Amino acid sequence: AQTVTQSQPEMSVQEAETVTLSCTYDTSESDYYLFWYKQPPSRQMILVIRQEAYKQQNATENRFSVNFQKAAKSFSLKISDSQLGDAAMYFCAYRGYNFNKFYFGSGTKLNVKP
């Protein structure tokens, strides 16, 4: 089974600064999707960003961008100009190309200091 590892249980960043959350995964598939989800205190899961493995270009969504290293099986999330509203749990997730099931990492709690 695929595994997703987030090695940082908790991180802190100063408001307006940049922070990078790490994620590695293990798979034997060549085609797959990777996701970062945000879960604020409301516990509603929100998609932050998505990356297709066949795309070499790193995905970007406003202040959020990823560093996708396929050979290294690494998928980090960079948050620029951090805002207080970015404080949440962040989960990295993997989904195989032909399978519906998603695999989640253990999560990283992000604190944003004013």
Add this chain to the structure above:
Amino acid sequence: GAVVSQHPSWVICKSGTSVKIECRSLDFQATTMFWYRQFPKQSLMLMATSNEGSKATYEQGVEKDKFLINHASLTLSTLTVTSAHPEDSSFYICSAIPLAGFYNEQFFGPGTRLTVL
């Protein structure tokens, strides 16, 4: 678009009773819905995959007789916790994959907090 609702948002029940949680895709049809369980400060644990018109596929270690899943239509899946006990207290989240478009993404409901006394 792509909104998923869950009902109820929270429920308290007595030990031994059954509780039903509904998951609805409001503005799209979903052939596949997932049910997750989340303990405090932990990740989502997939319980089962629900496909419209067929039996749910349960993950290893999940009791299918305790957690009954029914996916009766393309917009509704239900999770029934039978003979609930305090250890079943948790946060339950459903998600849905649209039949068309956004095929590689799942949309989450807001979750249901279950407390069994």
